[in-house]
Amino acid sequence: MSEKVIATADDIRRALTRVAHEILERNRGADNLVLVGMLTRGAPLAQRLADIIASLENIRPQVGNLDIGLYRDDLSLRDTQPVIHRTDIPTDISDKKVILVDDVLFTGRSIRAAMDALIDLGRPQLVQLAVLVDRGHRELPIRADYIGKNIPTALSEQIEVRLKEIDGKDEVVIITEGRGQA
Amino acid sequence: MSNNPILITGGRLIDPAQKLDKKMDLLLKDGHVFWLGEEGKAPSLPEAPTILTARGKVVCPGFIDLHCHLREPGFEEKETIATGTRAGARGGFTTLCCMPNTNPPLDSRAVVDYVIQKARSEGVIRVLPIGCISQGRRGEGLAEMGELAEAGVVGYSDDGAPVSNARLMRHALEYSRGWKLPVISHCEEISLTEGGQMNEGAVATRLGLKGMPAEAEECMAARDIALARLTGGRLHLAHISSAGSVELVRRAKEKGISVTAEVTPHHLTLTEEKVMGYDTNAKVNPPLRTRTDIAALLQGLREGVIDAIATDHAPHAAVDKMCEFGLAAFGISGLETALGSLMTLVNQGELELGLVIARLTSGPAGVLGGIPMKSGLGTLKVGSPADVTIFDPKGEWLVSEASLISKGKNTPLLGTKLKGKVIATIFGGRVVYKEGAP
């Protein structure tokens, strides 16, 4: 196993700042926005985006956490099931502009589950997707509206986003399954 | 070949009645013990004997089981005299005393005759029926004890149920004196055991099962001992299972009261913890109790307070046990696992091998004693019936449903490896069981 840092704390900060700008630009401000972070690592990213937006617009969008465990399509395929955490969105999302926030966009299946979960909570005006990393290999017709960093990967590789709030530091690493490497 | 003389050679011969435990040869002829003595010194006979080599094996009198349920007539789906006696032979038994809780029960001459007849035609070893104490085992009026004795019963019992009425028990102990037969008491004060499923104690509390306290057994044992003292009748306590019962028998014997007692292999080896997981095969009455009780029972055996080891072989059909614990039948199928279970105690150093054999042979013979017809059972004295068991004390076998001859596969030992295996059983000079033979 070998691990390579492909984005540093500064890279992450810059990418999020750019994404925040893009969100504001596309939605013409922060009115009616709700940032919904997908548990686990989407949650702190949503908080950070909200902080950046607050510093730019003087208004902090509401932020919530979304657990998608109950909506996954692979429950009976997994050896261990996901822990279900409490979904916690402090507002009714109906007629809101919901920005789903996740750390890595990969097959698109989590996003599909997240959209189902969101729809069960209400009828948003629109849903957009912001991710820190897009690593490709989609299995569903899903794309992100805001992308911090595009990282082309092989299927055998793993992308790990580490965040201060959870992992103690900010970085994105790519992990390659390598045998007998020096 | 069946009537051929048999020479058993090279084995370790243990006959507690003669205080023998040494390497000896044994010659059987015409259904009786003809000679025993030094290896290779057997007298020559006109017809060459069949030779059984018993090197490394134990040769002893055939075991006598004072307490088993052959289920016939009435419950042939659980066991028959044919299957039960074969299971007994496989377990090293040559004499089985069968309990009268059949349907109809053994409370009349006709039913006793039927069992004796059936045993003669279909059984492979000796069957000695026990008659009922009360008519229909209802605990009301005495059965015709005299006629039952004449028909050949060796004792009286309402086993499976106690005689709750003390007056009736008193009369049974009085009346039976006339025939010098023991009254065998199933000690259980049922107002204390009603609805009970297992020993009352911590395990029952954990499992939420109603308990049967040892005291339910002990208070009736105390009552019956008192009645034996009053009447001078011969009292035998079936399957005693608690430390308190051992103490009661010890004191009664010290006072010279005519009381004997038996214990089962399962009460000597297994505790209430066997019920964990709701194993219905560990459901038995009296229930499996505690380590403390086992220690007292073993001590009772060593001291001779307990006279005999009896199996209380209680075979059941699968449906009787494959159900909710509370609805399952009581009982353990025990004829075939008795020796292996007891050998565990020998291997653990709890009991001497000679003592175990004594409690399976001379001990029960003593309980039956005084009956002329039965004299000579339980020993290999010259002239006694040629009932012999040969077993390998080190032979290991796995208890499985398939390994049991009995129809009753209901034993909590399923899946257990036992050390101590019968190699051959000889009854009346004929080989009735041989390991590996079909």
Added chain:
Amino acid sequence: MRPMVQREGAPPLSETIPEISTSVWKHNHILDLDDFTREEIELIFVITDGMKEILSREIKRAPTLRGKTVVTIFFEPSTRTRASFELAARALTADVLNITASTSSIVKGESLLDTLRTIQALGADVLVMRHSQSGAPYLAARQVNMSVVNAGDGAHAHPSQALLDMYTMRSRLGHLEGRKVVIIGDILHSRVARSNIWGLSTMGAEVVVCGPPTLLPLYMNEDRAGGQLPRVTVESNADKAVEGADVVMALRLQLERQEKGLLPAVREYVRYYQITQERLARAKPGALVMHPGPVNEGIEVSPEVSHGANSVIEEQVTNGVAVRMALLYLLAGGKKH
């Protein structure tokens, strides 16, 4: 209930997202709490939090167990436990099949095994079973290829009830470690008491059982329990028992105990064991009053206590559905080996 954290800035995430993995979960069946670890119980609590959120929605449903079948079979009458399991299964979009087995069918000759085999043939995934015989769910677990949930067996266990009781305590008290929980009533015949004893002890709470001496098992005291049961304090004086308690739980009194000679009179039970305002005053201020239901009005708990500020009896019922959702999720969601 835990307050939802309204975030200003970024609070530490650990406050809202407990670190726990389902890899601690080891059960194919839920038969008793005697073999549950603290981590497993914590996991159930965390997932129950998630399930409560589903139940707070207008449309109380998630598609998690779509295509799974949950069968409930009750050989003993019960409305609330059965309804609670049924609601839980439906909230997760499982198909639910309720089989009514009359109590009269539990007689020898009519085999539980046959019934179980029939259910197995229907292709169910989870079997929720209530039975008057202790241990009956163990027979089911051995004989069928489904996950079995014990919804109460005889006097043995009622694990989902104890879990919802504990969840309710945790919601109100924050944690169970070191809490004093007094269970008052017919301990001898109570599966609720037994399951709570196991669960609460595992979670580090102190358990006191209290009731008339005839309804207290002789073998719960440490000196006679022989390690078969967790350590509990046995106390027949209710005033003493509730002293300093965080939780006072009353059990339902089966009125036929009186007929069996275990109680002189119900009147006497009420006098010595009912949870009254005066008795409750001996517990900690704000101590919770609980009851697994259904309550015999005016017997186990006085009406003013049962409907008073300390009572969480109704909350227990609500939490019951969420706890059972968590259990069904953990049993039916995973890969079958």
